[in-house]
Amino acid sequence: MKKAVLFLGLVSSLFVWSQETNGFYGAKRFITVESEFSSPMIYNTIHSGQLLNSNFEKTQASISSNYRFVYSSIVDDKFAFSLELGLTNFNLGISHNANVYAADVYKGSSFSKQNIELSNLKAPLVDAQTITIMPKYEFAMNPGLVPSGLFHQVGVGYNMTRVLDHHYAVQVMGVSTDGLNTTVQQTSIPSNFYDYSSKSIKTFTLMYGVAYRVPLSKHVLLSYGVRYMLNFPPKILFHLNGESADPKSSDYVFSTSEVREQMYVRIFQSAVHLNVGFVFAL
């Protein structure tokens, strides 16, 4: 209920504007369609050698992309209030630290029945997707011409991230304990790789950005800019003692809590984003 009220409040504020607003050619609202890209340089550097592709060869996380739709209402000569809906696609490495017991792996897998004492489990980069809802304020450096010119943007976003089910394979390396002491390397596509039906992982984003919008015509503007994101898990705000244990974690190769931790690391290390798009002044 609280969320619904909050959401309604946000949306209704978009339809409130001053009658004396002086936007670009009298615009009172504008819509932005943007794509944003960021290269996970820091993440790749820190996790160098640990990230694998589907052939279990060393690779790097690819550029993450974001597509968003922003509806903005011009509040006055200098300010606009916007609601942003965004969809971000990115890669996530989850295998670099994944030492699991064979018994855990064995369940539901297609491994041969060997008694593997300890397995080093490897998984490729998984695809993840984040849906963002972000109310934001835009402050114009050219007052009276919103949305053209240079803008400073500040926003607080709510992200819901989930891992996409793309039938990932895993690879296990270990030593058999059946007396042969042979090294075992097995690859399979486990059906219990991850609980895709689990709740999406929530994070918050603090965003500051600078956008520059060049008028192409009276109603269409080209927009480009840079954004700084500070993504952090809600536990920083709400659960200082850590999140509750996932009761189903033992059923999957990668537990939700484990992936969540990796996700936090991944998105926290994604700070600088470049974007380009079009703005339609209404």
Place this chain on the structure above:
Amino acid sequence: MKYIFLLFSWMLILLTTSDCFSQADFNHYTLLISEGKMPLDFSMETYMKIKEELSEGKENMSKQDAEQFLKEIHYGIYHVLHSGRVIYGDTVSRYIQSIANKLLKDDDSLRNKLRFYTLKTSESNAFSTEQGIIFVTTGLISQLVNEAQLAFVLAHEISHYTEHHSVEFYEYKLEHKKERVDIKEFCNYSKENELEADRLGMRMYQAAGYSKEELIGALDVLVYSYLPFDEVEVPKTYFNSKYLQIPISKFPKKRFDIKAIEDDNDTRSSHPNIKKRKEQLSEEMLEDTVWQTNVTYFGEATFNYVQSICRFETVRIQLLENQYVEAMYSIFILEKEFPTSSYLHRMKAQTWLGILGRSMYGYDESELNYDSEYEESLEGEIAQMYDFFNRLPTDELLTLGLRELYDLKIKFPEDKLIQLVYELGVKKIASQDKFVLGNYATKTLAEIRIAQEKRANEKVVENTTTKKKTKYDRIKNKRNVEKIENYDSTKYFLYGIPDVMSDSTFTLLYEKYRDEYSEKDFGDDGFFGGDEFGDGENEKNYQSFSKLNMGIDNAILVEPVVVCYERKKWERDYDFVKGEKLNEVLCSSATESAGMVGFALSIIDQNSLATKGTPHFNDKNILLTFGQQDDMGDYLFPVDFDQLEDIKARYGSSKLMFSYIESRTVLRTKQVLARLFIPYRIPFLGSNLLANLNDRTESTMHVVVIDLDDLTKNVNWEYNFTGKITKTKLGAIYYNVLTNLKMEKEL
């Protein structure tokens, strides 16, 4: 036969001179305006002129230097041509042209090449340009004595042109560009050119048959041209009227000497001193003994007529330039010859209004420093008037101003301008705390004296009555008599406007303006109200569009312009070509936005001169000179009242809108690099770069809206914006400006 010849001759004279006498009535003098077909100098875009001349090439100059030279000379003249002060085809320009034709009677090619225009300024000057334009100022003609002197000035300027002195000087500067040349050397070079122009000009003058006696006199004009166009003593009774007589003690007791000398130090001057020029000409004159004695070819009356026009124009210019004492002195001189001129009366009323304004803005007698520097600055007969106004206490000055304005109002009840100026004068007086209405007598001195005698008689009668007076009756009686008897001669002015004080229309008007003044909230920013009128020093202050709210839906937009500064290496420079091209964009975007908003905007600009012609040019000049006045935060002088009324009627709007944009290209490399050394700012380097790369151009749009009905600036608004100036962006700004002008002002 004889009569037919005489009749024919008379008709010929009439035909040849009738043009010059198009303005025969100085009693109803009308503004000197351009006439006839507009020359290309005014209608053609300057960048096109440069392009055209560049294609012809310049000798001894590389293409780059030639382009720079052409830009300098063309854009230097561009601002003069479009200043609102240059006219063509008018009586004065035609007169100048006819004298030039006389000088160039043997050189058809040169005669056809040169163009002569009148420049309306009180400065005494004439100058020629490489393009073949010769400007002569109204101030110069006001000072000259006869046609021959004007002929010599023209011959001198024509010689500058024929000898291509401006190109030579530019080449000389180029040659010495890399050397550290003392300014004196440049001055010496320039002086050589001047002396050469004198020599050649003298030959041309001589060949035209003008008298050598007038030649030297022409140079005298240059020595004393900083003084008014005549030296006439102002009588100490000049400001006296029926009710108000200014005590003689208020006028300066001493005379102020004229200090100009012919042999001044000219080492740092572009012109040689007059003594050297006179010496050279005297020597040259000795070489040739064949001289004719003509002082005029077109008649003394024609010269005097043209000179009177220039002097009338000088009064107008002085008023526009807030030179009130100079204007008053010029009026004083011209009144002698044209005592019934309504134009002079109108100018006089406005001059008094200006003088009343001076008392408001720091010309208080207590603030003036009458030191030796002050004394040094006073020269000639006009100094008497200067000193008089400077020393007259504010309350006396206000009374005198009111007296004069009231007399003019009574004398010309039908004159709308004088009535308007009178009202503005009362408004100004009402805003002065030093003018205390209750202090002024409502009776004349004569009436007071009669009352005094009557009172004295009553006193005698009272003394003889049987009823015994008490001590207190006697005291009261005594005080009443003393009140009338104690006439204080230092407060003479309090008895100088009894008729005004008795006029209820004045008191009502005064009370109305006094109340308005009392209710006015000047805020913390003082009179000029930093909030309402933009503080030029604080350019970053954002003035919201709502400041433009006026509730109007029509205006006349006068010559919107863009001035571009471009940073070249480390020097700032004008980018004239860019600015001129953007002017066209500015006009078209304003027109387009006005259409979208539904705002009736009439644009008077230079881009449409070629199609709209001379009437459009005249309108532009009238409005420009009106709008360019320094209003000192108050009102503008409607010096061209009739023309403004006509423009109002023709364009159907009484709102004038001026808008100009100043655009600067700024490189902030240092600021961005400096951030590298501030650790916490490093993460934001990207956004800084983005901002700095895109917003290298900073611009300020100024919008001024003047109400022609109440002569005040209703709006004085500034808007700062960044980024490249495009038609779409300008259109968006105009869209908002016009939208907000349409909105009613919030109460």
